[in-house]
Amino acid sequence: MSETITIERMAYGPEGIGHLENGKTVFVEGAVTGDTVAVELTEDKPRFARGRAVDVLEPSPQRVAVPCPAGCGGCLWAPLAYEAQLAAKRDAVISALVRTAKLPADQAEALVAACVPSKRQWGYRNKLELACGTDAAGRLVLGMRAAGTDQLVPLESCPLAHRNIEGAPKALRGALRYLSGADDLGIFRVGVRGSLRTRDVEIALWTTPGAFPRAAAAKTLGSALKNTSLVRVVAEPGRARKVKKVEALAGKGCWEEELAEERFLISAPSFFQVNTAQAEKLIDLVLEGLQVEEGDYVADLYSGAGTFSLPLAAAGAEVVAVESAGSSVRDLRRNAERAGVDIEVVGGDAARELPELGELDALVVDPPRAGLAPGVVDSIAAAAPRRVAYVSCDPQTWARDVALFEAAGYRLVRATPVDLFPQTYHVEVVSIFERTTS
Numbered sequence: 102m103s104e105t106i107t108i109e110r111m112a113y114g115p116e117g118i119g120h121l122e123n124g125k126t127v128f129v130e131g132a133v134t135g136d137t138v139a140v141e142l143t144e145d146k147p148r149f150a151r152g153r154a155v156d157v158l159e160p161s162p163q164r165v166a167v168p169c170p171a172g173c174g175g176c177l178w179a180p181l182a183y184e185a186q187l188a189a190k191r192d193a194v195i196s197a198l199v200r201t202a203k204l205p206a207d208q209a210e211a212l213v214a215a216c217v218p219s220k221r222q223w224g225y226r227n228k229l230e231l232a233c234g235t236d237a238a239g240r241l242v243l244g245m246r247a248a249g250t251d252q253l254v255p256l257e258s259c260p261l262a263h264r265n266i267e268g269a270p271k272a273l274r275g276a277l278r279y280l281s282g283a284d285d286l287g288i289f290r291v292g293v294r295g296s297l298r299t300r301d302v303e304i305a306l307w308t309t310p311g312a313f314p315r316a317a318a319a320k321t322l323g324s325a326l327k328n329t330s331l332v333r334v335v336a337e338p339g340r341a342r343k344v345k346k347v348e349a350l351a352g353k354g355c356w357e358e359e360l361a362e363e364r365f366l367i368s369a370p371s372f373f374q375v376n377t378a379q380a381e382k383l384i385d386l387v388l389e390g391l392q393v394e395e396g397d398y399v400a401d402l403y404s405g406a407g408t409f410s411l412p413l414a415a416a417g418a419e420v421v422a423v424e425s426a427g428s429s430v431r432d433l434r435r436n437a438e439r440a441g442v443d444i445e446v447v448g449g450d451a452a453r454e455l456p457e458l459g460e461l462d463a464l465v466v467d468p469p470r471a472g473l474a475p476g477v478v479d480s481i482a483a484a485a486p487r488r489v490a491y492v493s494c495d496p497q498t499w500a501r502d503v504a505l506f507e508a509a510g511y512r513l514v515r516a517t518p519v520d521l522f523p524q525t526y527h528v529e530v531v532s533i534f535e536r537t538t539s
Contacts, residue, residue, distance in 0.1 A: 103139045103155055108132045111189040113196075113496060114526055115177035115248065121150060129154055133181040134189065135161025168223070169260050174248030176261060176524035187216040187520060190528040194496050194518050201500035202507070216518040216528065217382050225523060226262045227358065228375045231270055231291045241281055243274045243291060261524065265302055266295035269326055273304070276325035280318055287311055289338040292369060293326075294356045298377070303330040303356035305369035310335050310345060319351035329353055332369050344370045344428070355432075360384075363411050365436050368428040372405050376521040383531055384412050386517055387465055387490040390533035393418045397462035400484070402451040402477075406432035407444070409465050409492075414442035418463070421445040423454045452477050461486040472498030473505075482509040489534040499530055510538035 108117035108129060117132035119140075130153040132138045137159035144151040157164075163185040169176065178186055191213055198209035219225055231243040234253040244255040256270040273291060280286070287309035295302045304322055313333060322331055330352035335345045347354075347369060355366045360377055361384050367373045374380035387409055393399060395417035401410045404422035406429050414420045414437070422444055424430050430448040437444040447454050451466075452474040464486040466473065472495065481489060489511060493499035503513055511534040519529045 103141045105158060106138060106140055108134050108136045108138065108161070110134055110192065111178070111181070111526065113193040115174075116151075117154075125150055127152055132157070133161055133164055133178075134185060135163050171245075171254060171256055171259075172247075173245035173254040173256060175245055175259070177248065178526055179524040183218070183222050183523065186523065187218055190518050190520060190526070191216045193526075193528060194516060194530055197496035197500035198503065198516070201497055202503040204503075212513060212516050214515065214517040216520055217379070219376060219379050219520045219523045221376075221378070222523045223260050224262065224264055224267065225376045225378070226259070227266075227294055227296060227377055228373075229259055229262050229266055229269055229293045231256070231273070231293070233289050233291065241274065241278050241288075243270045243277070262293075263295045263297050265297065265300070266293045266326075269293045269295075269304075272325045273322065276321050280314065280321045286313060290342075292334075294358075294367070294369075294373075296356070296358045296377070298359040299357045299364075301330070301353070301357045302326065302328040303332065303352075303369065304328050305332050305334050306350075307334045307336055307338075307342070309337065315348070315350050323351060330356060334369050336370075342370075347428070360408065361412050363415070363436070363440050365406055365408075365411075366432060366439070367406055368432050370428040371426065371432050372429060374408065374521065379519055379521045379529075380408060382519050383492060383521075383529065384409060386519070386531040387492065388412060388416060390490050390515065390531070391463045391465065391488050393463055398460075399463045399465070400455070400458055400461050400486075402455065402464065402466040403468050404433060404446075405429050405467070407436045409467065409490075410444050411436060411440050411442060413465070414444050415440070419443075419445075421447060421458055423447045423449060423451050423458075425450050450474075452480070455480040455484065458484060460484055463488050463490075465490040465492065467492040470495045470498065473502050478502060478505040478509050481506075482511065485536065487536055491530075491532045491534065493530045493532070494527065496528065496530060499532065503532070506534050510536060512537045 106119040116128040127150040132154040138154040139156040140152040141155045142152040163182045167179040195209045198204045258268045290307035292305035331350040333348040397418045399418040401422040404424045410422040461484045516532040521529045
């Protein structure tokens with residue numbers, strides 16, 4: 102049985118939200134705001150239901166054509182017009198403040214700025230991470246895991262990626278099939294990074310430990326995709342992907358990108374924002390919000406390879422950067438030296454290291470999706486920075502932490518959504534807090 106409904110808004114996820122005839126909220130896969138759809142229910146809970154759109158009876162005025170037929174799940178908001186995507190992302194941030202941080206709706210509305218659009222709506226990604234598998238004939242396949250499943254969707258190209266790596270899936274598939282022959286080389290993931298600014302392209306082969314044809318790989322892959330670096334990352338497959346070592350097989354052994362007038366060298370296992378131009382918007386918002394003065398003592402927690410540390414140091418701050426990932430720590434030290442800035446780099450967990458830093462003038466924190474670890478907000482309050490910039494990639498965990506900051510003597514003064522990921526529901530938020538207690 103199916104039911105006809107109209108989609109009222111987007112969830113913070115791939116689904117549209119509407120209501121069934123009985124008034125129950127339903128999350129609908131394959132529908133966008135304004136669609137009238139026939140919905141087949143897949144899950145019926147006491148308080149909500151889930152379903153999928155089996156037919157779009159009346160398309161939304163905000164529905165647009167999708168340029169990619171792959172169906173890998175990497176751009177599930179592509180059928181929604183871009184302006185509508187931006188509005189939905191801002192609404193998601195406001196909703197998180199109301200539902201999770203328990204702020205009044207009018208206050209949340211006033212605090213959240215318009216979502217900063219991406220100059221490139223397609224072709225913005227500087228990185229592709231391709232999963233490996235085999236087809237029915239036993240040949241190697243490169244692609245993406247379909248959302249929420251282990252199903253590998255083969256890719257020929259990806260229109261979200263920069264033009265110099267867009268066709269990497271097809272090019273590397275053929276080269277890796279030739280390289281492997283009848284052997285299993287233990288390759289379980291292939292990373293490709295490309296810069297439009299430096300023209301660098303790096304291929305990273307993630308493999309299990311064991312023998313590997315290094316020279317043959319350098320020759321074969323070099324002819325398939327014009328690259329400046331080829332590395333082998335020896336690791337165990339799985340979500341943690343603990344890295345044992347990185348071997349440079351050809352070229353520079355790292356990837357170089359230009360960001361905020363600085364050059365960054367990035368190792369294959371190190372995190373770096375995938376939308377370079379939008380990452381500069383994050384930096385601008387953090388610097389503007391912190392109002393750093395010459396000589397201010399500033400901490401950068403979860404600092405990565407120095408996205409915020411280097412611009413803060415260039416602005417005259419005395420920066421201490423805390424990062425737990427070994428490859429990022431090494432990259433940050435190297436990048437600071439190349440930039441000619443003095444940054445104290447602490448390799449360790451932010452929750453453990455923060456209490457040892459002493460009193461701060463300002464602080465920036467850019468945690469993983471899970472948000473801040475228990476106790477970190479209290480440690481920040483003890484360090485008493487005048488202002489805190491919190492950069493988040495998850496509105497829900499961020500809103501949870503907003504409430505903790507408010508309880509610890511800090512007031513949220515501004516939150517700016519930044520669209521780093523067009524055609525997806527993901528949004529980055531740059532928020533600024535001011536200390537209200539002396």
